Amino acid sequence: MKRFSVRQYTQLIAAVLYNCNIRGFVGGTIYAGTSKGICAPGLNCYSCPGATLACPLGSLQSGLLSSRYRFPYYVLGTLLLFGILFGRLICGFLCPFGFLQEILNKIPTVKIKKSPVTRALSKLKYVILVVFAVLMPLIMLKPGFCKYICPAGTLEGGIPLMITDVQLRHMAGMLFSWKVILLIAILVLCVFCYRAFCRFLCPLGAIYSFFNPVSFFGIKVDSGKCIGCDKCVKACRMDVRKVCDGECIQCGECIKVCPVQAIAFGYKGPGAAGAVKDAPERVDKDQAQQVQ
Numbered sequence: 001m002k003r004f005s006v007r008q009y010t011q012l013i014a015a016v017l018y019n020c021n022i023r024g025f026v027g028g029t030i031y032a033g034t035s036k037g038i039c040a041p042g043l044n045c046y047s048c049p050g051a052t053l054a055c056p057l058g059s060l061q062s063g064l065l066s067s068r069y070r071f072p073y074y075v076l077g078t079l080l081l082f083g084i085l086f087g088r089l090i091c092g093f094l095c096p097f098g099f100l101q102e103i104l105n106k107i108p109t110v111k112i113k114k115s116p117v118t119r120a121l122s123k124l125k126y127v128i129l130v131v132f133a134v135l136m137p138l139i140m141l142k143p144g145f146c147k148y149i150c151p152a153g154t155l156e157g158g159i160p161l162m163i164t165d166v167q168l169r170h171m172a173g174m175l176f177s178w179k180v181i182l183l184i185a186i187l188v189l190c191v192f193c194y195r196a197f198c199r200f201l202c203p204l205g206a207i208y209s210f211f212n213p214v215s216f217f218g219i220k221v222d223s224g225k226c227i228g229c230d231k232c233v234k235a236c237r238m239d240v241r242k243v244c245d246g247e248c249i250q251c252g253e254c255i256k257v258c259p260v261q262a263i264a265f266g267y268k269g270p271g272a273a274g275a276v277k278d279a280p281e282r283v284d285k286d287q288a289q290q291v292q
Contacts, residue, residue: 028164
């Protein structure tokens, strides 16, 4: 198994900070302090005994459920702030469930490579966002994603609470069994397919993807240096078509393979020098062929 990268240590630290209420794990209780009114950037279950922050996706669904009485300005504003500042950099650096998926993918097995099929499946998360995270709370008054799909909620909240609470175990029914089966299926898939949940199912990643091309911080491409060789896209394990499009989690792996050092982390908002969203239209074909 490969060693952790600096980015993965950052993910691990984020996971610990999100879930540092050790007493909750011991007593099987959910933390209800003042910090629980603040959303974490990444996907992290509110009901996790260790969670000291709220989940932005869970908060969004709760806000939509109560929107007929009070519009969820805070939740939408928080998602807008996280998105405009970092985009899917949050997926790459600050998501505990993303970290777990990467650890599982380190297990030596035959891997499913990205293809037109995986690229098509990556659109499924937008359907899940609309149907389960938005329409179901608004129309059916149910937090659809949290209730029927969220594997992070089952792993971080459902299972630990079931272990410590006998009453809950007796109350568990088909819905909980379905979510455990779904969790196992997703985790197994992640062994063979890099960050499968992030790529195909996560509605929070879908939200942040809209901000990726315009976020203030993250991966940027120097248009003066880029030669359009596409080595960055080929090396990426996500279903990207270009650096920092909606599927990019801004992990920085593309930086290592760029032959002309045209890619870097940094500020890419208004006034950022050399930061562009696309590769330049005109490419030096001779230079690009030399680095193939």
